[in-house]
Amino acid sequence: MTDRHEYDDDLFDTEGNSEGADASDEERVFAALAPVQGRGFAQSxxxxxxxxxxxxxxxxxxxxKAGRRLARAGSVGAVSVRPGRVTAVVGDRGGAVHRADVLLQQLSxxxxxxxxxxxxxxxxxxxxxxxxxxxxxxxEDAAAAxxxxxxxxxxxxxxCGCDAWDHCAHTAALCYQLARLLDQDPFVLLLMRGRGERVLLDELQVRSVASASAGSADEEADEEPVDADGVDATETFAAGNILPPLPAAPPVPSEAGPVPSLDTDTEPPTGTDVAALEFLAARAAAEAHRMLTDALTAGHELRAPTDGLTIHQDAVRLAAGAPEAWIGARLAEGSGRxxxxxxxxVPAWEHGGSAGLSVLEDEWTPDAETAARARTAVEAAWDxxxxxxxxxxxxxxxxxDTGTQIRLGRDGRWWPFRENRGRWLPAGPAAHDPAAALSAAVGDE
Incomplete structure (x- = not known):
C-alpha cells in the first residue's frame, strides 16, 4: 500500500447528479445502478x-464473492469518478454503510x-x-508509447471505512459496479487516469489542427509539378502486385469446441432451465462447426443459398442431436408432433435436411409435365x-408386396421409404434413379 494518493474524508455530494451528469470535467457522478441478475459485470x-x-x-x-453479491443486490450507491479515485457509499448485508474508495495512479x-x-x-x-x-x-499502441x-x-x-487493509466486500462491490460503467463509457477510465472527456478532446483537436497545418506546409514544399497527361493505368495497376497475398485460411477444427459451463455461484433467474440452455448451446456449437466446414469446402460458393429454418424444422434438427428423453418430448410438443x-x-432430416423432411411430411401432385417425366424415369429404370x-x-x-415406396421430391430426386407398423419411414438418402432408390428401400443398397 502506498501513500501517493491523498485520502480526503469528505463524502461526495450526490444531489443534483442523479442522472449521471458531470459535476465538472474533473468529476463525474453516476446514479446508483439497479440490481442485476444472471449476467456478468463486464461484457467488454x-x-x-x-x-x-x-x-x-x-x-x-x-x-x-461477497462484493459480487452486494453489487448484484444494488447495494452500491452513487459512484463518483475523479482523477486517481472512484468513490461510493456501499451498504453491507447487516445494514451498515461504509464509504469505499479505489485509487488508481494518474498518468504523468x-x-x-x-x-x-x-x-x-x-x-x-x-x-x-x-x-x-x-x-x-x-x-497496444499506447503501451508501445x-x-x-x-x-x-x-x-x-x-x-474503506470498515478499516480493512486489503480489498473488502465494499471495495470489491465498487470495482464490480465500476466495470459496468466502463462497459458503457471508456472515458471513465481516462478520467481516473487524469483527463476528463472534454479536456481530452479539446487537446486532441488542438494537436490535430497543428499536425494538419504542419503536414500541409511540408506537402507544399515538396510538391512536384503534376503531369498534365495523368498517370499511366498499366503502371498504376501493376503497383497492386506489391501487396502481399492473403494468408491461407486456418484449418477447420476436428470437432466443435466445448460450450461454456453454466455452473456458477449465481442462482439462475426463476424459470430458467439450465439443462435445456446447455443442450441448446452444445447444438449451436455443433451447427456452427458444420456451417464452417461446409463454407470452407471447395465449390461452396457455387451452391444456391438456403432459406432459414422454420420452428418445426429446427426442432427436428435439434432432436437429431440425440437429446435426453425429456428434451425429445419437449421438442416433439414444440414441433406439433x-x-x-x-x-x-429425425432420420428424414439426417438423410436430407429440410428437403428430406419435406418429402416425409408433404404429399403433392406433380403437374402434367413433371408427372410425364416421372413416369418415363420409372419405366426406363428397369429392364x-x-x-x-x-x-x-x-x-x-x-x-x-415388399412394403416399400419411392417418393418424388420437388427437386426431381427420388427418396426411399419403408413401411413399419403402418407408418412410412425414411430408408435412406435421395437418388436420381428410381430403381436405386427402391433398392435402398428394400435393403439391397
Whole structure:
C-alpha cells in the first residue's frame, strides 16, 4: 500500500447528479445502478481487464464473492469518478454503510503527452473512443508509447471505512459496479487516469489542427509539378502486385469446441432451465462447426443459398442431436408432433435436411409435365420384365408386396421409404434413379 494518493474524508455530494451528469470535467457522478441478475459485470474486454486486476490483487476470494453479491443486490450507491479515485457509499448485508474508495495512479504530464501524440497520428483511435469503444490496438499502441491505460495487478488500491487493509466486500462491490460503467463509457477510465472527456478532446483537436497545418506546409514544399497527361493505368495497376497475398485460411477444427459451463455461484433467474440452455448451446456449437466446414469446402460458393429454418424444422434438427428423453418430448410438443412423429422426422432430416423432411411430411401432385417425366424415369429404370409392380398416387410409387415406396421430391430426386407398423419411414438418402432408390428401400443398397 502506498501513500501517493491523498485520502480526503469528505463524502461526495450526490444531489443534483442523479442522472449521471458531470459535476465538472474533473468529476463525474453516476446514479446508483439497479440490481442485476444472471449476467456478468463486464461484457467488454477492457471491463474484464479491470476486473482481472481486482481479482489478481485481492487476497481473500470470499471478500470478492461477497462484493459480487452486494453489487448484484444494488447495494452500491452513487459512484463518483475523479482523477486517481472512484468513490461510493456501499451498504453491507447487516445494514451498515461504509464509504469505499479505489485509487488508481494518474498518468504523468509526460505520459499524457506521449498518449495524445500517438492518438493524433491514428485518427481511428479517436473515432473509437467517441463510439465508446476501446479497441485492443489503441491500448497496444499506447503501451508501445510507454503508457499503460488499463490497470494491472496491484494497481487498484482499496480504502474503506470498515478499516480493512486489503480489498473488502465494499471495495470489491465498487470495482464490480465500476466495470459496468466502463462497459458503457471508456472515458471513465481516462478520467481516473487524469483527463476528463472534454479536456481530452479539446487537446486532441488542438494537436490535430497543428499536425494538419504542419503536414500541409511540408506537402507544399515538396510538391512536384503534376503531369498534365495523368498517370499511366498499366503502371498504376501493376503497383497492386506489391501487396502481399492473403494468408491461407486456418484449418477447420476436428470437432466443435466445448460450450461454456453454466455452473456458477449465481442462482439462475426463476424459470430458467439450465439443462435445456446447455443442450441448446452444445447444438449451436455443433451447427456452427458444420456451417464452417461446409463454407470452407471447395465449390461452396457455387451452391444456391438456403432459406432459414422454420420452428418445426429446427426442432427436428435439434432432436437429431440425440437429446435426453425429456428434451425429445419437449421438442416433439414444440414441433406439433407426437413422439413417433418426431422419431420418423429425425432420420428424414439426417438423410436430407429440410428437403428430406419435406418429402416425409408433404404429399403433392406433380403437374402434367413433371408427372410425364416421372413416369418415363420409372419405366426406363428397369429392364423389360424386371420392374416390380408399382401403384402411383400423386408423388408416391408404392410396391405393396415388399412394403416399400419411392417418393418424388420437388427437386426431381427420388427418396426411399419403408413401411413399419403402418407408418412410412425414411430408408435412406435421395437418388436420381428410381430403381436405386427402391433398392435402398428394400435393403439391397
Amino acid at each position: 474486454w477492457w471491463g474484464q481487464t479491470w476486473l482481472k486486476a481486482l481479482e489478481d490483487t485481492a487476497l481473500d476470494l470470499q471478500q470478492l 504530464e509526460e505520459e499524457w503527452d506521449r498518449f495524445l501524440g500517438m492518438a493524433v497520428e491514428r485518427a481511428g483511435h479517436i473515432a473509437a473512443l467517441l463510439d465508446r469503444e476501446m479497441p485492443p490496438h489503441l491500448v 510507454g503508457v499503460e491505460l488499463l490497470p494491472g495487478i496491484g494497481d487498484l488500491e482499496p480504502r 407426437d413422439g413417433e412423429g418426431l422419431a420418423a422426422a 423389360a420384365g424386371e420392374r416390380p409392380p408399382l401403384s402411383a398416387s400423386r408423388n408416391r410409387w408404392t410396391a405393396a
